[in-house]
Amino acid sequence: MDAKNSISQKYFYMKPLYFFLLFLGITLTACSQDAPPNKDIPPYKILTSDSAYATPANLKKNVPVMIMYFAPDCPHCQHMTMEITKHIKEFGNTQIVMISFVDPNRQFKAIPKFVKDYQLKKYPNFTVGTEGYTYVVQKFYQISTTPYEAIYDKNHKLVKTFAKIPDVKDLIKAINE
Numbered sequence: 026m027d028a029k030n031s032i033s034q035k036y037f038y039m040k041p042l043y044f045f046l047l048f049l050g051i052t053l054t055a056c057s058q059d060a061p062p063n064k065d066i067p068p069y070k071i072l073t074s075d076s077a078y079a080t081p082a083n084l085k086k087n088v089p090v091m092i093m094y095f096a097p098d099c100p101h102c103q104h105m106t107m108e109i110t111k112h113i114k115e116f117g118n119t120q121i122v123m124i125s126f127v128d129p130n131r132q133f134k135a136i137p138k139f140v141k142d143y144q145l146k147k148y149p150n151f152t153v154g155t156e157g158y159t160y161v162v163q164k165f166y167q168i169s170t171t172p173y174e175a176i177y178d179k180n181h182k183l184v185k186t187f188a189k190i191p192d193v194k195d196l197i198k199a200i201n202e
Contacts, residue, residue, distance in 0.1 A: 064183040066090060067165035071124050071154030072133070074140040079122070079152050081181075089119045089200050090177040094168050096125055097135040101190050102172045106143050108193040113148060115197045120150050124162050127155040176200055 066081045073079050084090055093109075095102035106123075109116065123145075127135050136155055145151045156162055166173060166186065174187040176199040185199040 066092070066177060066181050067162050069122075069124060069156055069162050070159070071122075071152075071156050072136075073152060073154035074137045074145075079154055083152070084120055084122075084181065087179045089117075089179050090181060091116070091119055091121045091196065091200065092162070092175045092177070093121065093123045094125070094162055094166065094171055094173040095123055096171045097127060097139040099171045103143075105172045105174075105190065105193075106139075106145075109196070110143060110145070110148065112193050112197065116150070116200060118150060119200050120152070121148075123151065123153040125153075125155045126160065126163060127157070178202075 066084070068081065070078055070080050093102075093105070095106070109121065125136060127133060133155065136153060140146060140151075140153050145153055162168070166175060168188075170188070172190065174191060174196060176184045176186070176196065178184050184202055187196070187199075
């Protein structure tokens, strides 16, 4: 076999690998958790642990907001919640809105249990609920893992997002910026 045929055969066998790597690169880029292009708070409607609905209209004016997308059975979310409550004084009057994707019909009991387990009722700045199957918040932020945090300033404009599990000190720093 001559050298020219040998090179073209190697290229022929490598071609699927090149296409796979290209596809993988495009997929990973498309699925990354970047900050949303819109800097406003997402138009959520959540069913809270008190069986009431909450929307951004319920947020206080001139107060920072932290949105945390979580799953009640997620160990990282549970740990993050414990860390936040340990440092609650450092969060000041920040409104903390915890939004889950729990099915409100079958698994809604997980939200009140989560609130009870972490004693969130004693913190008036917490709102915890589920967006059910709407996935408005999940799509807004392009969330693929939990927990996911978004920090908003007192004018409710986006300051920073955390797609990976942050240190609680980083959350506090972003709130104070």
